[in-house]
Amino acid sequence: MLxxxxxxxxxxxxxxNVDGKSxxxxxxxxxxxxxxxxxxxxxxEKMVVGHVLELHKHPHADKFKIAKVxxxxxxxxxxxxxENLKEGMYVAVSLPGAKVKWHGEGEYVxxxxxxxxxxxxxxxxxxxxxxxxxxxxxxGEATGRARRERVPRDRSLQINRAQRDEQSGSASCETKRxxxxxxxxxxxxxxxIKQAPGTPLQSLFGKNDIIFEFDNKSLTHxxxxxxxxxxxxxxxAITKSKFKPISPKVKIPSTGExxxxxxxxxxxxxxxxxxxxxxxxxxxxxxxLKTRLKATGHGTHNNIVDVTNYIxxxxxxxxxxxxxxxIKKGIVVRRAKKGEKITSLDxxxxxLSEEMLVIADHEKPVAIAGVMGGENxxxxxxxxxxxxxxxxxxxxxxxRASTKLGLxxxxxxxxxxxLDPNLAELAIKRAAExxxxxCPKAVIAGPITDKGKFNKKPLKINLNYKTIIxxxxxxxxxxxxxxxxxxxxxxxxxxxxxxxxxxxxxxxxKDVLFEDDLIEEIARMFGYEKIPxxxxxxxxxxxxxxxxxxxxxRAREFMSYGLGFDEIYNYSFYGKKDFEKCLMTEKSHxxxxxxxxxxxxxLATSLIPNLLKNLESNTKYFDEIRLYEIGRTYKDTGTxxxxx
Amino acid sequence: MQNLETEILGRKGKxxxxxxxxxxLSDEEKRTVGQLSNKVKTSLEKEFxxxxxxxxxxxxxxxLGKTFFDTTxxxxxxxxxxxxxxxxxxxxxxxxxxxxxxxxxxxPEVESEYYNFEGLNIPKDHPARDMQDTxxxxxxxxxxxxxxxxxxxxxxxxxxxxxxxxxxxRIIVPGRVFRYEATDASHDATFYQVEGLLIDKDxxxxxxxxxxxxxxxxxxxxxxxxxxxxxxxxxxxxxLEVDFSCLLCEGKGCRVCKHSGWMEFMxxxxxxxxxxxxxGINPKEYQGWAFGFGLTRLVMMRYKIDDIRLLTNSDLxxxxxx
Numbered sequence: 009m010l011x012x013x014x015x016x017x018x019x020x021x022x023x024x025n026v027d028g029k030s031x032x033x034x035x036x037x038x039x040x041x042x043x044x045x046x047x048x049x050x051x052x053e054k055m056v057v058g059h060v061l062e063l064h065k066h067p068h069a070d071k072f073k074i075a076k077v078x079x080x081x082x083x084x085x086x087x088x089x090x091e092n093l094k095e096g097m098y099v100a101v102s103l104p105g106a107k108v109k110w111h112g113e114g115e116y117v118x119x120x121x122x123x124x125x126x127x128x129x130x131x132x133x134x135x136x137x138x139x140x141x142x143x144x145x146x147x148g149e150a151t152g153r154a155r156r157e158r159v160p161r162d163r164s165l166q167i168n169r170a171q172r173d174e175q176s177g178s179a180s181c182e183t184k185r186x187x188x189x190x191x192x193x194x195x196x197x198x199x200x201i202k203q204a205p206g207t208p209l210q211s212l213f214g215k216n217d218i219i220f221e222f223d224n225k226s227l228t229h230x231x232x233x234x235x236x237x238x239x240x241x242x243x244x245a246i247t248k249s250k251f252k253p254i255s256p257k258v259k260i261p262s263t264g265e266x267x268x269x270x271x272x273x274x275x276x277x278x279x280x281x282x283x284x285x286x287x288x289x290x291x292x293x294x295x296x297l298k299t300r301l302k303a304t305g306h307g308t309h310n311n312i313v314d315v316t317n318y319i320x321x322x323x324x325x326x327x328x329x330x331x332x333x334x335i336k337k338g339i340v341v342r343r344a345k346k347g348e349k350i351t352s353l354d355x356x357x358x359x360l361s362e363e364m365l366v367i368a369d370h371e372k373p374v375a376i377a378g379v380m381g382g383e384n385x386x387x388x389x390x391x392x393x394x395x396x397x398x399x400x401x402x403x404x405x406x407x408r409a410s411t412k413l414g415l416x417x418x419x420x421x422x423x424x425x426x427l428d429p430n431l432a433e434l435a436i437k438r439a440a441e442x443x444x445x446x447c448p449k450a451v452i453a454g455p456i457t458d459k460g461k462f463n464k465k466p467l468k469i470n471l472n473y474k475t476i477i478x479x480x481x482x483x484x485x486x487x488x489x490x491x492x493x494x495x496x497x498x499x500x501x502x503x504x505x506x507x508x509x510x511x512x513x514x515x516x517x518k519d520v521l522f523e524d525d526l527i528e529e530i531a532r533m534f535g536y537e538k539i540p541x542x543x544x545x546x547x548x549x550x551x552x553x554x555x556x557x558x559x560x561x562r563a564r565e566f567m568s569y570g571l572g573f574d575e576i577y578n579y580s581f582y583g584k585k586d587f588e589k590c591l592m593t594e595k596s597h598x599x600x601x602x603x604x605x606x607x608x609x610x611l612a613t614s615l616i617p618n619l620l621k622n623l624e625s626n627t628k629y630f631d632e633i634r635l636y637e638i639g640r641t642y643k644d645t646g647t648x649x650x651x652x
Numbered sequence: 653m654q655n656l657e658t659e660i661l662g663r664k665g666k667x668x669x670x671x672x673x674x675x676x677l678s679d680e681e682k683r684t685v686g687q688l689s690n691k692v693k694t695s696l697e698k699e700f701x702x703x704x705x706x707x708x709x710x711x712x713x714x715x716l717g718k719t720f721f722d723t724t725x726x727x728x729x730x731x732x733x734x735x736x737x738x739x740x741x742x743x744x745x746x747x748x749x750x751x752x753x754x755x756x757x758x759x760p761e762v763e764s765e766y767y768n769f770e771g772l773n774i775p776k777d778h779p780a781r782d783m784q785d786t787x788x789x790x791x792x793x794x795x796x797x798x799x800x801x802x803x804x805x806x807x808x809x810x811x812x813x814x815x816x817x818x819x820x821x822r823i824i825v826p827g828r829v830f831r832y833e834a835t836d837a838s839h840d841a842t843f844y845q846v847e848g849l850l851i852d853k854d855x856x857x858x859x860x861x862x863x864x865x866x867x868x869x870x871x872x873x874x875x876x877x878x879x880x881x882x883x884x885x886x887x888x889x890x891x892l893e894v895d896f897s898c899l900l901c902e903g904k905g906c907r908v909c910k911h912s913g914w915m916e917f918m919x920x921x922x923x924x925x926x927x928x929x930x931x932g933i934n935p936k937e938y939q940g941w942a943f944g945f946g947l948t949r950l951v952m953m954r955y956k957i958d959d960i961r962l963l964t965n966s967d968l969x970x971x972x973x974x
Binding site: 522525543547550553574603604626633 | 743777788862884966968972
């Protein structure tokens with residue numbers, strides 16, 4: 009998951025020059041692993057707009073030109089191989105010290121001033137892919153999967169593009185290749201923008217964000233961290249900064265047009281909120297919205313769809329918007345009928361089964377609940393009236409449907425973590441606020457339709473002080489424990505033996521359910537690094553001996569050091585051909601249901617078939633082969649061994 | 653000499669014939685003659701043997717005197733074989749933990765779904781089953797134990813050992829595990845893990861840090877520090893990712909540790925109360941931690957092996973380097 013620092017700042021008061029790397033470090037040690045920190049500004053360091061004033065031929069190389077380029081106050085000489093380079097062109101110039109990708113490929117390298125075939129070159133005139141501009145597009149369009157190349161921190165590697173050109177020029181075929189690559193990737197033409205020479209590219213492209221890339225696996229157990237809001241809450245607790253709770257400023261009318269809503273499968277849909285908004289104008293989203301979506305790896309479509317994605321990235325609540333004109337009568341939340349079909353938004357026909365939850369109108373399914381919307385009610389440029397959906401679906405139901413359909417979306421990713429039903433209400437208000445901001449003429453048609461059954465009584469857990477200290481293994485004061493829990497929005501009451509803790513709803517769906525879960529909260533925020541290493545007292549009795557293992561190790565010494573045999577490890581599998589060659593039958597073999605290859609379908613009842621193969625493969629290299637394996641074999645005994 | 657020996661002591665030798673005649677004598681004569689003749693026979697045999705050896709020695713010495721014998725020529729050596737690096741490191745790991753009072757345990761590689769998942773607090777539909785791509789075995793489904801699988805981690809041994817021995821418990825379980833996933837230079841469908849479990853009255857995260865630091869320091873023969881990060885595994889709570897200080901730069905940051913100063917090492921945490929319960933241990937009475945690290949990865953790190961497949965492709969050119 010990609011998280012933008014600018015976005016986080018909406019919800020947590022951070023110092024202006026917060027260090028992205030140290031924040032990422034703190035998050036990794038206390039919350040979840042940050043794989044990567046992308047400082048957008050740093051990427052464009054030492055890169056400016058240049059104006060090509062003069063262009064001359066290179067006296068010693070046909071492929072190169074010598075350009076006199078104005079970079080603001082001064083004019084510099086740069087040797088360049090770009091074919092489309094013209095006098096008067098505005099270009100992107102990387103000055104010595106900038107990091108560029110050589111021809112847009114491989115690692116970033118740091119430029120330095122150099123001479124190319126005897127001519128001075130102060131920096132380089134860049135193609136888009138050499139400074140990550142193409143990257144940027146790919147980054148924005150792929151949904152969350154694209155990764156940005158990391159700028160290597162190793163600054164010792166200093167090489168210049170032109171130097172490389174020269175080096176490769178020493179061999180003729182190499183020259184040709186280098187030349188072709190250069191001409192294929194033209195210099196980026198900034199003439200249409202006509203910015204003053206010397207303008208930093210960072211401000212030209214409006215890049216001033218820091219992007220954190222979280223390891224999704226480390227967020228598996230935290231449904232509250234799948235949006236900027238939740239991450240901001242953690243950061244506030246970690247850095248002891250002020251958290252700014254969100255409160256949408258939007259007036260929802262108390263009367264008016266409501267959605268006809270029927271929840272038939274209450275067990276799979278604890279809550280469903282719906283809202284009708286009329287007078288919509290579907291168009292491109294404003295730049296600020298697109299910038300944030302792109303920075304966090306989301307595609308952009310139109311203002312309405314973009315708002316739902318914005319809410320997903322901000323609050324972690326997946327939403328959906330239907331074109332109201334395609335919804336017949338009202339919304340029904342029900343299990344799919346056997347064999348029922350729907351064409352999902354990705355243009356594929358999906359056949360549904362009875363355990364899947366669908367959102368339907370009175371005629372047809374219009375969405376696979378929590379997985380993906382249907383094409384039949386998609387927002388399009390003629391849409392004027394929408395139904396906004398913000399719901400809570402059963403985690404395991406969404407997950408099962410997704411697995412069965414082979415369709416994993418960002419929505420599934422969040423629902424399967426067990427979201428807080430209270431989030432649905434906050435999200436729909438926030439979405440309404442944003443839509444009204446973007447489409448000022450839009451009108452909320454009536455009150456929010458809000459149905460469903462979920463537990464509204466807050467969970468309370470008793471926490472024993474002695475247990476906390478005994479499990480963490482370091483003295484932590486009661487005062488500090490209370491501060492930690494409160495910073496994470498737990499409500500704490502001190503008791504004789506410890507505390508009674510009320511769990512906020514956004515942590516109570518799965519993550520914090522019993523005492524040890526709270527001990528984890530205390531330990532991580534206190535700081536794992538502050539737990540001193542210590543050794544448990546050693547019992548005076550000796551550990552049980554494992555005679556078999558001990559003897560196997562002795563056998564290895566005997567075989568290898570006594571008899572000169574080499575030990576090898578084989579896989580536990582072989583194929584039908586292998587054991588048949590050894591005159592064995594399939595009888596008493598355990599067979600795999602899912603195997604990786606034809607050679608790995610059966611569990612070995614004997615080590616010999618694989619050993620014979622080893623002999624064969626080694627005869628190429630050795631005249632004398634002595635090998636052995638000490639391994640397990642597997643026999644189908646027809647019964648399940650439950651205890652050993 | 654041998655001829656003479658046969659003439660006297662052989663099957664038809666002079667003394668043998670005398671001895672055979674004894675049976676015709678009277679009882680009293682038998683006793684005296686028998687004793688005497690036996691004495692004569694043994695002393696003759698001894699003398700013969702002695703003389704033969706003496707003659708042999710003289711002839712060898714005579715021979716040696718004639719030809720040149722170079723005593724400095726090395727003997728014909730037998731090539732030493734090689735123990736697989738996984739076995740070598742595994743034994744070392746077992747030895748270090750044994751010294752710290754841990755028993756070495758085993759568990760079956762063909763497991764039930766219950767032991768591999770449910771018993772470890774990983775119910776069906778749990779997202780963590782995503783990370784556990786599993787080999788299933790064609791078998792009937794047991795009502796409470798589910799299908800047969802190849803264990804995806806060594807953790808099932810936690811429950812099996814708890815069931816069998818109860819608390820307190822101090823064990824490691826090194827063993828082979830399986831994942832249904834495509835193979836490449838850093839992933840194999842078969843690899844080795846070491847599970848560790850320490851259950852007693854007052855066991856804490858501080859002890860985990862201490863024991864791991866001791867173990868790694870001994871294994872690598874240089875001071876090693878241990879770092880905890882939050883991590884998520886359904887069978888522990890709190891759950892941890894455990895890193896150790898980079899051996900090359902000692903925590904300063906270098907290419908090997910990707911400039912972080914730390915190497916990712918293993919997952920660990922305090923044993924989840926549901927797991928203790930599944931093992932028949934009362935979580936109110938006992939507590940403890942568990943860890944699981946990749947033995948295969950440790951071997952690769954130690955010997956700087958860059959392709960995991962070398963460990964199982966049985967190429968003797970590789971094995972002979974250890």
